[in-house]
Amino acid sequence: MQEFIFPGRNCPLPLPADSDRLNLGLGRWRDIAANQDTPETADFARAFLEDPDGKALLSAVFGNSPYLSAALLKEPQFLSRLARTGPDMAFAQLMGEAQRESRAAPNQTTLMRVLRIAKRRAALTIALADIAKVWTVEQVTEALSDLAEGTLRLAVAHLLRARHDSGDLVLRHPDDPERNSGFFVLGMGKLGGRELNYSSDIDLIVFYDAEKGDYRGKRSLKECYIALVRDLVRIMEERTADGYVFRTDLRLRPDPGSTAVAISTEAAEIYYETMGQNWERAAMIKARPVGGDDVAAEALLTHLRPFVWRKYLDFNAIQDIHSIKRQIHAAKGGARVGVIGHNIKLGRGGIREIEFFAQTQQLIWGGRDPRLRSKRTLQALVDLVRAGLVPPETASEMAQAYRYLRTLEHRLQMIDDEQTQTLPKDPDRLTLLALFMGEPDSAALARTVTRALETVERHYAHLFEDSPSLSCEGNLVFTGGEDDPETIETLKTMGFKNPEGVSATIRGWQHGRYNATRSNRARERLTELVPTLLDHLSHTAQPDTALNRFDSFLKKLPTGVQLFTLFQSNPDLLDLLAEIMGDAPRLSEHLARNPKLMDAVLTPGFFDAAPSRHDMAQSLDSLMADAVVFEDTLDLVRRWANDLRFVIGLLALRGMLGPEQAGQSLSDVADLALSRLVPQVEAEFATHHGEIPDGSVAVIALGKLGSREMTATSDLDLIVVYDTPPDSEGSTGDRPLAVTAYYIRLTQRIINAITALTAEGALYEVDMRLRPSGNKGPLATSLEAFRRYQSEAAWTWEHQALTRARVITGPPELQARIEGVIRATLAKPRDPGKLAIDVADMRARMDRDKPPASPWDVKLTRGGLVDVDFIAQYLQLRHAHDTPGVLSAETVDALARLAEAGYLDPTDAGFLRQQHRRNLGLQATLRHSIAGQPREEDLTPGLRTKLAKSMGQGDFEALKTQMEADAARTRALFDKIVGEAAAEAKAAAAEAKARAEAEAETEASTGSDGSQRPDKTADDTPE
Secondary structure, three states: OOOOOOOOOOOOOOOOOOHHHHHHHHHHHHHHHOOOOOHHHHHHHHHHHHOHHHHHHHHHHHOOOHHHHHHHHHOHHHHHHHHHHOHHHHHHHHHHHHHHHHHHOOOHHHHHHHHHHHHHHHHHHHHHHHHOOOOOHHHHHHHHHHHHHHHHHHHHHHHHHHHHHHOOEOOOOOOOOOOOOOEEEEEEHHHHOOOOOOOOOEEEEEEEOOOOOOEOOOOOHHHHHHHHHHHHHHHHHOOEOOEOOOOEEOOOOOOOOOOOOEEEHHHHHHHHHHOOOHHHHHHHOOOEEEEEOHHHHHHHHHHHHHHHOOOOOOHHHHHHHHHHHHHOOOOOOOOOOOOOOOEOOOOOOOHHHHHHHHHHHHHHHOOOOHHHOOOOHHHHHHHHHHOOOOOHHHHHHHHHHHHHHHHHHHHHHHHHOOOOOEOOOOHHHHHHHHHHOOOOOHHHHHHHHHHHHHHHHHHHHHHOOOOOOOOOOOOOOOOOOOOOHHHHHHHHHHOOOOHHHHHHHHHHHHOOOOHHHOOHHHHHHHHHHHHHHHHHHHOOOOHHHHHHHHHHHHHOOOOOHHHHHHHHHOHHHHHHHHHHHHHOHHHHHHHHHOOOHHHHHOOOOOOOOOOOHHHHHHHHHHHHOOOOOHHHHHHHHHHHHHHHHHHHHHHHHOOOOOHHHHHHHHHHHHHHHHHHHHHHHHHHHHHHHOOOOOOEEEEEEEHHHHOOOOOOOOOEEEEEEEEOOOOOOOOOOOOOOOHHHHHHHHHHHHHHHHHOOEOOEOOOOEEOOOOOOHHHOOOEEEHHHHHHHHHHOOOHHHHHHHOOOEEEEOOHHHHHHHHHHHHHHHOOOOOHHHHHHHHHHHHHHHHHHOOOOOOOOOOOOOOOHHHHHHHHHHHHHHHOOOOHHHOOOOHHHHHHHHHHOOOOOHHHHHHHHHHHHHHHHHHHHHHHHOOOOOOHHHOOHHHHHHHHHHOOOOOHHHHHHHHHHHHHHHHHHHHHHHHHHHHHHHHHHHHHHHHHHHHHHHHHOEOOOOOEOOOOOHHHOOO
């Protein structure tokens, strides 16, 4: 009987896990053995099946790996050579054959077939040597790496030669295309360390030395090399009938989101010297030439040596290295690791932790000790022991775990040639894997895996045990060019809806694309902050949106080190920033435009109280003193108002300012802004059109500004009133205007000055629809027309609006006269029944035409702000003639006055005031947090908690219950106070109408002398 050199006889082979697949594979092997067309192959197939070790190997493959089974059945002749020569010689021969055939390949199609056949045979050789334990883990990973490098070099040589033959490139050595070409490929990661796994992709960075390239084509050298790289990727990873060679990954290149796939060495040197990150230093430990011009490659690596290996300990860099490590969760002792569904590369206790255990210490100490610069993980552990940096038993246990986990990784990938490191969740597949690993069952596999993972995790956590944890329960890793799977899961758990987008955004920060992250120190500080920042953002109303707003904020920062350091020393400030970004979009937009406002937050006493109206006025007057031209005034008023609104909003967001106080402060800002801006507009307008002799103009505020209840999104409801002597004919300027035209044009200028967008943004939106006759009336109204309209033509709802009117600008005399008109209008005698009907009908019309979006639309919902406002307005209009003291522009104050005058039950008044304040608070919080009308599905867990806490409720459900009860009580009070009066008035009106109709009918049927009039008949009808 033929004696085979391979497989060996000293190792128990895995038992077949799938009997059906085993029988199918053996049956097809017997078909090969019976094939008379290939007698030599058939003889080998029979002999190998009859050999006990041969059959055991066939059974191990057919019963466990569909991928290897297909390769084996396709390559019986190659297996014959492998079995007779052994894997070492067979591997060397097939690589030599691939080299010869590729050099003779006339085109890419032929080359691709040559490389794929070589890959299939090499993969079969390596897998069988691994399964039979003829090769160690190190030999397996070296062979895989040699295969990848060999095929890469053949592909690069072919592509360079093709471009030389086409005349695009002139190579210095056409017979040896790679030599001195200036084009080269660096192998990174496991390929660079010669530690490739069985179904690994290969991490590459492609460079070119522009001074070496001699390009003669029609485009550019860069475009030529970019096209070459694309061809290289296609040759390596495109799937054909013969399979593929290796999947390639080019994302470890500098800033892959904004750079080409081929980078000049000059650009690379600049990048690494100015923006290179510590994770890129760690990646560069393993970098080595794997294709193209080795001399140019070594020159670049030599140039980058100071970047990778720093001669002196850089404690900022150490801190960053520690933070990168600590972003990967490692509990200090006792934490459990999983088996089912566990990622043995990236998960707890996995291969990455062993690699990082070695790399972090290499980065810290390798600058001073060149002996610690090995590209290979196991050798690095040995070197660290020799240097006295790692205890021998620690290195030994880590090495043992590394070899076991790498073997497990290979078995997992051999089954179906999948690029996976995740253990199966399906029990049957886990059992299959256990048998493939030589374990009797899945329980035994779980014990061995758990022991290895816990060993790694224990040593890994101990490495930086004195460093504080930066992470939550899970990975938060943003290094490298790809998403970390466990990080994506962690971000999902934290509440981020687009974790891949979050990961990409944070990697963008690390690439130094913004001014704030240009320096190494800034990126190192930011690395430390990221987990804490994400934790804070995850508790906001909209975590993804909050991160995007923080990104906008970061983008506009001129520098970052100082602010990041500030956040580190003031953790509460980072919490505040996260809250702004997540729960207050308008505040975040303003902060993004003015990041220096963060300095103001640190001012002593910032959170004590809002600025007083007096202080506000002083600061505005001081600021406006710097205005040189009218445009300066527009910008300065906006900057002042927007900054103050930010401060007030921030105080309200943090609960330092109640909704009533916040509304008053925001109203003070608007009052002062208009009181300073309007006179400036008048003066500017007068330079063109002169003045109206003895004329004057004033602005009336209604709505939220009138009642001093402004919110973050309130617009300004305004009426402009002017007064002139009766004989005024027009203005006195170079371009005179008639009186009416003058004040209409002036009003337009005032509106434009308030609403125009400048470099400092907008001031307010303006609504003029409450002016006499609404949109049909002129923009500006004379005082006499205003008085006459309110007395003779205004609707009841317009008088309701007038209860909240305040005159905020204008000469004192004119203000007093306007206020007199308003008081006289509100205090005039009214028909109580008609008033009740009008108010009730207006509320019903609002319900019909502007229904609330949800109960959280606390303005329009029944029992909300409008109902309380209408109660107060109705009672003021009903009783102001008898008791003018009930009039007040502020709803809460008006309710108190009505109760004091005896027109409203004190208990009901107290409840309505509390309900109004509570709804104002809810409205303010929601308008800070949500754009548009709020619906319950828009309320994230973080916002629900915030709402409940701000309203003094234990939880969100308690808040909802309380709101429903209070709304029902408010509706009942509205129905009792307004509804019943309206119903009685309508009933009385209906009764009076019926009585009048009856009397009219009686009169019509009786003559003027009282005699009966004959009824009309059909005969009386005209033809």
